[in-house]
Amino acid sequence: MNCEEAIKLVGGYLDGELDAMTSEQIELHLDGCSQCREAYEADRNLARAIRSAPYYKSPVELSRQIQSSLRAEVNGRARQKLSSHRRALYSAKESTRRLVIFGPDWSWMALAAALAVAALITFTLVPRSHQRSGEQFLATQLIASHVRSLMANHLTDVVSSDQHTVKPWLDAKLDFAPAVFDLSNDGFPLIGGRLDYLENRPVAALVYQRRKHFINLFIWPAESVMTTADKTMSRQGYQLVHWIDGDFNYWAVSDVSEGDLEAFRQAFEKQLPRR
Amino acid sequence: MIMAARLEAQYVPEPEDFDSTIGIVNFSVLKKRPEQLATPGNEIMSFEAMMLPHMDAAYNLARWLLRNDNDAQDVVQEAYLRAFRSFGGFHGSNGRPWLLTIVRNTAYTWMKKNRAVDLTSPFDEENPVLEIESANPATLLEQSEQGELVRQALDKLPAEFREILVLRHLEGLSYKEIAEVADLAPGTVMSRLARARAKLMEFLRPRRGKEI
Numbered sequence: 158m159n160c161e162e163a164i165k166l167v168g169g170y171l172d173g174e175l176d177a178m179t180s181e182q183i184e185l186h187l188d189g190c191s192q193c194r195e196a197y198e199a200d201r202n203l204a205r206a207i208r209s210a211p212y213y214k215s216p217v218e219l220s221r222q223i224q225s226s227l228r229a230e231v232n233g234r235a236r237q238k239l240s241s242h243r244r245a246l247y248s249a250k251e252s253t254r255r256l257v258i259f260g261p262d263w264s265w266m267a268l269a270a271a272l273a274v275a276a277l278i279t280f281t282l283v284p285r286s287h288q289r290s291g292e293q294f295l296a297t298q299l300i301a302s303h304v305r306s307l308m309a310n311h312l313t314d315v316v317s318s319d320q321h322t323v324k325p326w327l328d329a330k331l332d333f334a335p336a337v338f339d340l341s342n343d344g345f346p347l348i349g350g351r352l353d354y355l356e357n358r359p360v361a362a363l364v365y366q367r368r369k370h371f372i373n374l375f376i377w378p379a380e381s382v383m384t385t386a387d388k389t390m391s392r393q394g395y396q397l398v399h400w401i402d403g404d405f406n407y408w409a410v411s412d413v414s415e416g417d418l419e420a421f422r423q424a425f426e427k428q429l430p431r432r
Numbered sequence: 433m434i435m436a437a438r439l440e441a442q443y444v445p446e447p448e449d450f451d452s453t454i455g456i457v458n459f460s461v462l463k464k465r466p467e468q469l470a471t472p473g474n475e476i477m478s479f480e481a482m483m484l485p486h487m488d489a490a491y492n493l494a495r496w497l498l499r500n501d502n503d504a505q506d507v508v509q510e511a512y513l514r515a516f517r518s519f520g521g522f523h524g525s526n527g528r529p530w531l532l533t534i535v536r537n538t539a540y541t542w543m544k545k546n547r548a549v550d551l552t553s554p555f556d557e558e559n560p561v562l563e564i565e566s567a568n569p570a571t572l573l574e575q576s577e578q579g580e581l582v583r584q585a586l587d588k589l590p591a592e593f594r595e596i597l598v599l600r601h602l603e604g605l606s607y608k609e610i611a612e613v614a615d616l617a618p619g620t621v622m623s624r625l626a627r628a629r630a631k632l633m634e635f636l637r638p639r640r641g642k643e644i
Contacts, residue, residue, distance in 0.1 A: 168626045172600065174607050203633055207601040209579040210586060215491035219505055220484060223512045227476055230513060307477050368525075369478035412474055 158186045163193045171200050292388075295356065295408075300395050302353055303373045303410040306362070312371065313349030313364050323350040327361045335361040335376040335405060336429060343424035345372065365421065372411040372421055379406045389415060398422050402429055479519050482527045483512065489528055489603055490535045496598045497539040499587055503546075511538040529609040536595065536613055543591075585635040593628035600625060 163186045169175045170183045187194045306312050315326040324337040327350050339347040344367065351362040353375060360377040379401050388399040396418045398409045407425070411418055490511060495504040515522075515534045522530055586594050596614060599605045605613065607621040616624065 165623075165626075168629065169607075169622045172607070172622075172625070174622065199633065200629060203629055203636075204601055206578060206582050206636070207586070207597055207632070210582040210602065211579060212488075212602050213492045213495035213504070215487045215508065216501075216505065219491065219508060220487060222505075222509055223484070223487070224480065226509060226513055227479070227516055230516065231476060304474070307474050312477075369482055371474070371477065 158182045160186075160190060160193055163187070163190070164196060167193065167197045167200060171197065171204060296390055296392055296397055298355055299373075299375060299397060299408050299410050300393060302355065302362070302375070303395065306351065306353075306364070306373060307371060312351065314351045316349040318347050318349075320347060323347065323363070326350060327352075331359060331361055333361075333378050333405075335363075337363060338425060338428040340365060340421070340424045340428070343420070345421050345424060367411070367413045367417055367421070370411055370413045372409055372413060372418070374425070375406075375408040375410070377406050378404055389419070391415065400426070402426060475516075475519065479516050482522075483515060483519075483531055486528045486531050490531055492602060493532055493535050493595065493598060494539050496586070496594055496602075497536070497591055498543070503542065507539050507542050508535060510542075511535040514538060526609075529605065529612045532599070532603075532605075532613045533615075536615075540591075581636065582632075585632055588635060589628065589631060592624070593631055596621070596624055597628050597632065 163183060166175060166179065166183055167187075170180055175183065187197055315323055317323050318339055318341070320337040320339045324334075327337065328334045330352055337347070337350070341347070345365045348364040348366050348371070351364060353360050353362040355375060355377065358377060360375050363374040363376065365372040365374065387401075388397075390397040390399075395410055395412055396415050398407075398418050398421075400407050400422060407422075409418055409421060409425075411421075413421075487508070490508050491504060494507045494511070495501065498504050498507060511531070511534045515531055518534075524530060586597065589597070592614075596610060599610050599613060608618060610616065610621050611618040614621075
């Protein structure tokens, strides 16, 4: 390597950005060339000098300002969505009314179509949703609880990734003792635990993280052997997985993918004692 | 009758599809409602968990670019809002360069609007040398004194040199990350850094012309 090449690369060498072979060649050259050596030393001194320049830490109030501006943004969005929704609803009503008054032929067709749709819904969908209404209601409750836990800054009552901290805390507050495992090794670190209220009883909520997402795992004693079937559901963009193991009901709720939530269930079940 | 029919028609059950096999019940939603997928609570929580830890880095970059506390605060706050709006497009694991890219863009937009002079007039090539007798960076000066001199010298550099030195030496970013943040071709980071260091060295060199 000659001086011209060496001078070009000396910065990269200083920054540790050269591959091993080029670094070796540079070292070899610097050992034998005092002029390039000096240039390198000067760069190194300069780098050290720059590090003595101030690092401007953010003022304390900035974090609060940012957090409140984010919330204002989200609230503004919600308001906008609501008003545009209202507008859409209003204009739809207007156009239907006009249709009925000025277009008798159309109104007959609309009536026939509406009757057909109503009949279809009555005969096909309504009985089914009735059949599942208990479960639907629970699913809605679970999702609401999950969302509330994230919105109200009340994700956890006890913050700890240590299962031996979370479990005694929950045991002391519940009339049952749920299993608690940290699943960091499977990519689901335990964040903490929380008390929640579902199906007219206090339940345990364990909070896990999956990358940017949170998983709420609700646990309470199983009351009957009727609902042994495992279930997965997807509602309102959330995934729900339900299973029963031993004496407990497990409901996991999250916005992670279906596959991720299934992996979470398997990781959790793996930890449960075999029976 | 029409009203009743319409009321019925407006009732749309949520799981439109339902089938079951032995032992397993599957519910799935046929019609996705995109506006319900992003839940505000979740979005804010995960955004803050990912991005608030980089607030010092964001502020440091903005403060160096704008050279003023108030402007830096405004720009960082605006940058966080912009980042939040495009958070859906962020899929990487390293939030810092992603956020810093937005901070930098916001800072440049701000400067274009509020003080074009920073961007258009090149710094004085001939006269900006500091009024100091000796500034041999590593040897002669006390740490704090040296830091202040380096700050003055950095503040006199053009923004493109200032930012790359800050990103490399104060923020410790890799060349790859610097290329992402400063919108450079990866191959040009080393040479721009070399030019920036040379220029800074010139500013810090004692006026008597003694070589470092």
